Amino acid sequence: MRVSEVNHALLEPRLSNGVSNKALGLCWGPAAFIAVLAGxxxxxxxxxxxxxxxxxxxxxAWAYKKDHHIFTVYVQYARMGKQYHPDSRENLPATYERPAKFGRGVRM
Incomplete structure (x- = not known):
């Protein structure tokens, strides 16, 4: 059983000015480069x-304020979207079936 408290600030992603570091670089990096060229x-x-x-x-910043993990979810869905099988009654290949008497045919 947990004795110490969980600090929720440590569970949230680290943000700089309300935006993740990756989004911050993708937002301001090209703009700074174009500004130098146009300057x-x-x-x-x-x-x-x-x-x-x-x-x-x-x-x-508004999108991150609404949900910190929204872009992580979008990226994960973009990677796994074609591999997702929504039909729970679909027959699996023999290599993915459970052994007999251990819930064969039950999806996890």
Whole structure:
């Protein structure tokens, strides 16, 4: 039995400014690169990708605030979507069947 309390802050993902580090890099990295390239033409052109990235960051922060694990779930579903079998009565191949007298035909 657990003696110490569970700190729920340790169970949640680590966020920087409300967004995960991976999303933060994907949001601001390309915008900074384009801003540097556009800054050679005009300072005003450099502000356009930074403004777009700020709006995108605000949307991502809102999505992470709603559910911390939403993008992890989306990625997992994208990887496993084609391997998911919703039919619980489907006959499995012989290699995946349980032994006789041990719940053969019962899906987990």
């Amino acid at each position: 050679s033409v005009s300072v005003y052109y450099a502000a356009i990708p930074l403004g777009i990235s700020a709006v995108l960051h605000a949307l991502l």
